[in-house]
Amino acid sequence: FIEAYDFHLRVELKMKPNTVLRNIIPLRKMVRFAVNKGYIPTDPFIEYKPVRGKSVHRYLTGEELKAIMSTDFHTYFRNLTRDMFVFSSFTGMAYADIKKLTVKELVTTDDGNLWIVSARKKTGTVSRIRLLNVAVRIIEKYKNDRTGDKVFPMPEYTTVDINLKRIAEICGIEKNLTFHMGRHTFASQVCLSQGVPIETVSRMLGHRNIHTTQIYATVSMQKINSDMKKLSLRIADKFSLTKQATETINQQ
Template structure:
C-alpha cells in the first residue's frame, strides 16, 4: 500500500481513497513508461523535420534514445521503467553506466542527461507526472580529456586483416578520418564538390564543418588519397562515401576494435584527435595551420590539443625517468663540482 501511495503522490501530488484502491486492485489508467514516451516524442520530432527541427536534431535524439534503451533494458525486467519510478538514483546509475560501461566523455554524458531532463519536463507539461524527479541534477562537468591513438595502435588498426566487407569499410573510413581530421558527420556529408586540386596538382578537401559552419581546408596525404580511389564512385547523390547513420557505424567500429585487439574504446572523434595530435602536432605542424585545417572558430579551441600533447610528453618523461633511474651518475668528486 505504501508503494502505491507514494507513487500517486509522486505522479499527481495528491491521493484519494478511490485512486489508492484502484491502484492496489490494478484498476485505472496504464502507467506511462519512459522509453515508450521517448519513442512518441522522437516520432513527433521526425514529423517536424524541416519545420521546427532539423534532421541532425532528430538523429541526436535517436542516439539519446538508443543509449537510454540499452541501459534500461539491461537493468529493468520489463524492458522499460515507469515515470513514477524515476528518482535521483536512476539518473545517477545511468550516468555511472555511461562513464564506466560505455566510456563516454563528460561532455557526451552531460548531453545525454540534458535530453532526458527535457523529456521529463515534457512529461510534466503533458500531465504524465506532477513534478520533475531530478530538475537540479547536473553530472560531473570535469573537462573532457581528449584521447587519441598511439602510432602502435593506429598501425594495429591499419594492419589487421578484416574479412567482413562492412568492417573493412568502416576501418578504412576511420583511417581516413585519422589522416584528415574529419568528424563523422562531415565524412557523411562529404561531396565530390568538396574535393579540390590546386594549381600545383595537390589535392585538398574544402568543406564547411557541420558543427561550426566554418570552412576547413585539409591537404590530402597519400593514405587518404588511396582510400578515396578505392571507393571512387560508390557514393550516392554526389557524396564521396556511401555511409550509414552513425549508430550503425559505431557498432561496426566496436567490432573492428575487437578484431584489432585494442584495449580501449575507439570512436570517429578519437580519429579526429589522432590526426590533430599524432599526425599533425607531433610532426611539427603549427597551431595556426592546424586550427585552419580543423575548421575551428578560434585558435583557443585548437590549443587544447597542444596542451594534451604536452601532457603526453610529461607522462612519457615520467616513464623515462623511471627507466634510467640509477643508470647514470656523477662520481662523488664530480657531483661536488656541479
C-alpha cells in the same frame, strides 16, 4: 534536498561530475516547471552550482592506428568502416562531414596537390585540408562505389559504431573506439605531435578560434623525449662545461 542529492550521486554512488550533471538536469527542468506553474514559491536551484568535470579527449596511439590500418576485417562494410575511420584520422574530418563530402569539394591545385575545401556541418566554418597520401589512396579506392556526387558510400552511424567496436576487439584495442576519435587522433598524433603548428591544425579542423584546438594539444612522454633528443643534438656544440667545472661538480 538538492545538495543532499548531489552528495548522494557524487559520494555514495561515486559518479563522475558529468554523470552527476546528467542526472541533475531532468530534476532541474521539473523544478523550473513547478516554479512557473506556481506549485512551489522559489527555485531551489538558484544557489546550486554543479561541479563540472574536465572532458578527456581520447585518441589512438601510433601503434593502435597502424594495427587498424594493417588488418583485413574480411567483410566489405567492416573494411569500409575501417577506411572511413582512417580517412578521419588523416584529415580530421567528423563523420557528418565525410558523409556529406561531394566531388566538387575535392580541389586539385596548380602544384598537383589534392585538397578538401568544405564547410563543416556542425558550425558552417570552412575547413581547408591538404590531403596526405593515405587519404588520397582511400578516395581512389572508393571511386567506383560512389552514389551521385558523394565521394564515399558512407554507412549509417549505427552501423559504423557497431563495426568500430568489433574492429577494436579484433585489434586488441581496449579503448572505447568511436568515430570521433579519428578527429582527435589527426589533431594530436598525426599533426601536433609531429610538429605541425597549432594554427595550421586549427584551420584544417575548421575551428572558429585556436582555443578550441588547444584541447587536443596533449604532449606525450614519447614526444617530450623525442624533442629533447633533438634539442640535445642542436645545442651540443653551443653549451658545454669546462673540464675544471666538471671536476668541481664531481668533487661535490
